[in-house]
Amino acid sequence: MKFKLHFFFSLLYNVLSFILCLLLLVQFLPRLGDRIIATAAADAKVQIHTVETKETSQVYKCHIGRVKRLATAPNTPYLLWSASEDGTIRQFDLRQPHTCNTSSKNCKNVLINLNIYVGAMAEAKCLAINPLQPELLAVGCNDPFVRLYDHRMLSSHSFSEVKKASATSSVEDAKLPHGCVQYFTPGHLPPQLSKDLRRRFRTYVATYVNFSPCGRELIANLGGEQIYLFDIKTHRNVLKYQVLNGTSVSVSSNGVVKSVVDNSLDMAACKNGWSTSTNGATNGYKIPTLNGKRIVPDEKSKMFGHDNSCSALQGLPPKALELKAKGNEAFCQQKFWKAINLYNEAILLAVDSAVLYANRAAAYIKRAWDGDVYAALRDCHRALQLDPNHTKAHFRQARCLYELQWFQEALTCLNHFKLKFPEQAEGNAAKTLERDIRAAAFAETEESLSCKEDNESNGLQPDSSTPSRRRRRLSIVSDQEKDFRTEALDYEQRFCGHCNTTTDIKEANFFGSNGQYIVAGSDDGSFFMWDKQTTNLVKVLKGDESIVNCLQPHPSMCLLATSGIDPVVRLWSPSPLEGNGQYRHIDEVEAAAKANQRRMNADPLEVMLMNMGYRTRFNMSEGSDEDDSGETPIQCRAS
Numbered sequence: 001m002k003f004k005l006h007f008f009f010s011l012l013y014n015v016l017s018f019i020l021c022l023l024l025l026v027q028f029l030p031r032l033g034d035r036i037i038a039t040a041a042a043d044a045k046v047q048i049h050t051v052e053t054k055e056t057s058q059v060y061k062c063h064i065g066r067v068k069r070l071a072t073a074p075n076t077p078y079l080l081w082s083a084s085e086d087g088t089i090r091q092f093d094l095r096q097p098h099t100c101n102t103s104s105k106n107c108k109n110v111l112i113n114l115n116i117y118v119g120a121m122a123e124a125k126c127l128a129i130n131p132l133q134p135e136l137l138a139v140g141c142n143d144p145f146v147r148l149y150d151h152r153m154l155s156s157h158s159f160s161e162v163k164k165a166s167a168t169s170s171v172e173d174a175k176l177p178h179g180c181v182q183y184f185t186p187g188h189l190p191p192q193l194s195k196d197l198r199r200r201f202r203t204y205v206a207t208y209v210n211f212s213p214c215g216r217e218l219i220a221n222l223g224g225e226q227i228y229l230f231d232i233k234t235h236r237n238v239l240k241y242q243v244l245n246g247t248s249v250s251v252s253s254n255g256v257v258k259s260v261v262d263n264s265l266d267m268a269a270c271k272n273g274w275s276t277s278t279n280g281a282t283n284g285y286k287i288p289t290l291n292g293k294r295i296v297p298d299e300k301s302k303m304f305g306h307d308n309s310c311s312a313l314q315g316l317p318p319k320a321l322e323l324k325a326k327g328n329e330a331f332c333q334q335k336f337w338k339a340i341n342l343y344n345e346a347i348l349l350a351v352d353s354a355v356l357y358a359n360r361a362a363a364y365i366k367r368a369w370d371g372d373v374y375a376a377l378r379d380c381h382r383a384l385q386l387d388p389n390h391t392k393a394h395f396r397q398a399r400c401l402y403e404l405q406w407f408q409e410a411l412t413c414l415n416h417f418k419l420k421f422p423e424q425a426e427g428n429a430a431k432t433l434e435r436d437i438r439a440a441a442f443a444e445t446e447e448s449l450s451c452k453e454d455n456e457s458n459g460l461q462p463d464s465s466t467p468s469r470r471r472r473r474l475s476i477v478s479d480q481e482k483d484f485r486t487e488a489l490d491y492e493q494r495f496c497g498h499c500n501t502t503t504d505i506k507e508a509n510f511f512g513s514n515g516q517y518i519v520a521g522s523d524d525g526s527f528f529m530w531d532k533q534t535t536n537l538v539k540v541l542k543g544d545e546s547i548v549n550c551l552q553p554h555p556s557m558c559l560l561a562t563s564g565i566d567p568v569v570r571l572w573s574p575s576p577l578e579g580n581g582q583y584r585h586i587d588e589v590e591a592a593a594k595a596n597q598r599r600m601n602a603d604p605l606e607v608m609l610m611n612m613g614y615r616t617r618f619n620m621s622e623g624s625d626e627d628d629s630g631e632t633p634i635q636c637r638a639s
Helices: 114-118 159-167 189-199 318-332 336-349 354-367 372-386 391-403 407-420 428-457 467-474 479-486 589-600 604-611
Strands: 002-006 023-028 036-041 046-050 055-060 067-073 076-084 088-093 110-113 124-129 136-141 146-150 181-184 205-211 217-223 227-231 493-495 508-511 517-521 526-531 537-542 548-553 560-564 569-575
Touching: 023 067, 036 067, 036 076, 076 124, 076 136, 088 114, 088 124, 110 114, 114 479, 136 205, 146 217, 181 479, 205 508, 217 508, 227 517, 318 336, 318 354, 336 354, 336 589, 354 372, 354 391, 372 391, 391 407, 391 428, 407 428, 508 548, 517 548, 517 560, 526 548, 537 589
Parallel strands: 067 124, 124 205
Antiparallel strands: 002 569, 023 036, 036 046, 046 055, 067 076, 076 088, 088 110, 124 136, 136 146, 146 181, 205 217, 217 227, 227 493, 508 517, 517 526, 526 537, 548 560, 560 569
8 A cells, every 4th residue: 555645735824823932732623613723832821713813712821831732522612621741631611711820820620630649740741532432531641551531520620729638638538539530551561660760761651642433442652662552441451470379469569469379279260370350350361471582592492482283273264374384484584573463464363373372472572672571471371361281371471471570470480380381390491491580589689678778878768858869759659549550451452663752742543444553653754554453564654854743634534644843744645556755655664663663772862863863883783683792883083
């Protein structure tokens, strides 16, 4: 499928030429004949304009931070919602006269104040209204959680009222009503908030959220990670491994409760030790297993690699068998991107094939992009649901837990594997993995004790006024927020290939008559298109010289508008013929995706220098998928 770029347009109105600050959003109000628009800008104002007369009918100065997003409901043109970096979501009723008091901030239109629950560092980055259930409001913030509110259960108030209430002892009054919100997040990200981010150059931010045309699916573009799709009707709980230790409950350092049940004694109640609910029930899910990225070079164990046994192939349709064979061949050639794409297509044809999920899991682990290990864990989970005796899946499960740094769960899982498969447990692979897990768990304990001793020896107290501790105090979340995060639901689909680290307004959207494609901008100046069913990347086009931030589909035509840093808006539509814009098609789709994965994990300074034309470690290693030497080439000027 080719895309045509439209070049010539005529200017109808120049409504916003008088806005001097950075304009962040322009929104048509629905059912008003495209005559009224709302704008949001860096000056913290929300303004209402009439297109034909170029008049500004209303200026809201309620926010005290940049307004990043506006949202409307299809059948209520008089209601407008805004999300601001001051941590509030406000609701404006255009039928009511409004005058802002900028000194006291007494505007009673605060619907949600994240500062109370998430801390004073909370920032609202995006929001969306469900088109078929306008009572549902999705909110994205400067963390990896997407919040889905029923705003009928919320009442408007002023910023000062909430601040005054939170300062009193009536904590219950500040709580959100029970059942008014549901959190969503990729299951592997909350544990990384306290571990991984200390070693990374980026944070996780939901830069855009939106609902599908049918209102059932919710998409989130997570800055610093991938794009995730959540099903708001069919709840998928985050995977939690159950430790073999009676009925006690341990809470990990990231706040996620890991229920503990002796599954070696009660295999019928909880097969393979997995639970997908916070109360310890299994919900029919079973244990996953995977081989990991760090494989011993000379290890030839059958635990690693794809499954090609005759028993595993029984019942597969001919086309699925063909795709599986091609996927296995790609895997053997270490073309893991291609192997995953082929397994994706095969799984669509054979959704109950354990071997396809297990093989895709192996490819995920070998590719090792951000989120791949957890995706592999989920695949093994599904494989073992279909075939509880899948040996490779059991072993890979322990490897995945180890790679995710869930060391206690990894050790428990490996012990379970050794009980269930004593013959395979005597192999070098199992012994090596156990040694690695125990060493990592010991090192983690030592590091924790060392940090504690250092703090005590330096005389640092909890009330210390050092900048880092002051920042932590501002980021303290409430007990209710901790509960919401613990009960967060997992994703359904994941889309990889783009890069979202430079700007916090980068969009991802549904495209097509039924939202059958996912589109998103990228820091490399391209925009990406995925098939929603398979999650395969099908098209990459050059949309900007620097960064593509915005992608909006036409409501009734097959037309896509994109914009970025360039001072233009480009319109794209499918075309069966060669023509305008064909030079913007990126043929090397896989290379573009790999480069973006490296870009996401690069030092921001290196990325900036690369964009300026300097040679760095990043752009010198773009030709290879792995850096074997681990050394940084040094560039010297000739004398």
